[in-house]
Amino acid sequence: MAKVSPLNKSFCLQNVCESNYHKLFSLIPNLRDIDESAQGFSDGKPMLHMQILEQSPYTKTIQLSHLFANEAGVLLLKFPNY
Incomplete structure (x- = not known):
């Protein structure tokens, strides 16, 4: 595997x-x-959850996550609420 070492990182x-x-x-x-937060839906795809963690005038830190369900429709993982 080649290693890249750019001059201007x-x-x-x-x-x-x-x-x-x-x-x-x-x-x-x-x-x-x-x-604050939002959810995205698409047919046949897991729901996409977005949480705004931090905002400033020029930056926004977000968390994106999918929640997957088992056959019974119970969530396997809870989405953390920050």
């Missing part, structure tokens, strides 16, 4: 963050309007 980190930012907004287009 902060530039690479910026590119990764920017890519994640665009992917996140394609997944949740109204992310700026959500203040």
Whole structure:
């Protein structure tokens, strides 16, 4: 396996963050309007839960999680409430 050692690591980190930012907004287009939590639904897919952990004028820390159910419909994991 090749090891990559970029010269400008902060530039690479910026590119990764920017890519994640665009992917996140394609997944949740109204992310700026959500203040606390939200749930996303899609036919045949597990529900996506989003919790806002921290906000500032230029950043937002979020937690994304799926809750999976067993055959009886009981949740296996509880989504933590921060």
